[in-house]
Amino acid sequence: MKNVLILGGGFAGIESAIYLRKANYNVTLISDRDYFYIYPTSIWVPTKESSFDDVCVDLNALKDAHGFDLIIDSVEAISAKNNTVSLKSGKTITEYDYLVVAMGASKMKHPGLENTLSICGAPEQSILLRDKLEEIVNKGSGNICFGFGGNPKDSSAVRGGPAFELLFNVHNYLKKKKIRQNYNLTFFAPMEEPGKRMGSQALKMMDVFFNKLNIDKHFGKKIKSFENDGILFEDNTKLSSDFTMFISAGDGHDVIKNSDLPTNEAGFVKVNDYCNVVIDDKISNIYAVGDVAALEGYDWRAKQGHIAEVMARNVAHNIEARDKNKTDFKGYNEHLNILCVMDSGDGAAFVYRDEKKAFMIPMPIFGHWLKKGWGKYCKYSKLGKIPRIPGM
Incomplete structure (x- = not known):
């Protein structure tokens, strides 16, 4: 039985582990x-x-x-040439036939980023966001700003949906407390049309939501720095903020940038359609899945959890096919789409886009509980306590 080493415990890593175990790998x-x-x-x-x-x-x-082995440690270095992975603990792992890199991405560094919190940063930041929101609620009034940025070197490394979701959830939270009128909520982004990748219908609908909910917009100006009392833009204008939530665009993982793996300009691992890393024009024993990988394809493509899981399932299939001398490899490109249930706290909207169509469907009230249900499904299906829905 061959050995597979997986780096990363997120959507891509966990799905890889589950499906490689199904294929009877160590x-x-x-x-x-x-x-x-x-x-x-x-x-x-x-x-x-x-x-x-x-x-x-x-x-x-x-x-x-699922019967896989687990090591809680940080990866310090990867050497494709030497077929080794070095860990923070000092251990170096060499005994593997295949390596699946699923470490996610780093974040782009902005001056003053420490003056912000992110719902897509380290998990602990969600708790800090909770405490900061409670603090500003106790204050009785204030300016709260939500935004996200892009990576000019890789347009797929943007994650704007959670910024919209948290904005709408905070609006609803303040409304329930009957203090919404005491707060100025502003959504900001350096691009002219944030959310454009979701399609023209979604973009128009988002504008309707902003106007209906009395949310200010600040678009089209590059961010110079984040201050403790606001956001400074390239023209030296300033957006006042008592509490800034900002999702910085993804950037290549520092370990990957310092490795001998081939990367694109942004530092994401170059892979072919089968998620295999090609080194010196040769197929290697290394695969990369999820946010760590450089996605190729449409201008609107985006790194999302369901795409990471498709890549992971494909890798499990492709490794098994490779060992059985088969050629029915599966690619990720045909599965590229944008898919999300954008929650607002009192409802949601279903967003979908592929190469043929793009739409947003409002789902008042029940959409919120649909996403809540998905969260339970995600947890318990991965634990094997309820059946998996095919393709999910």
């Missing part, structure tokens, strides 16, 4: 934290609708459910 997963964090449902932690534990799954429980 699997070892390395993660720098002992839980799987369900980022899509973490939007409710700041508003206290969910606890931190609600959006976490114990990795030891996942290990026991």
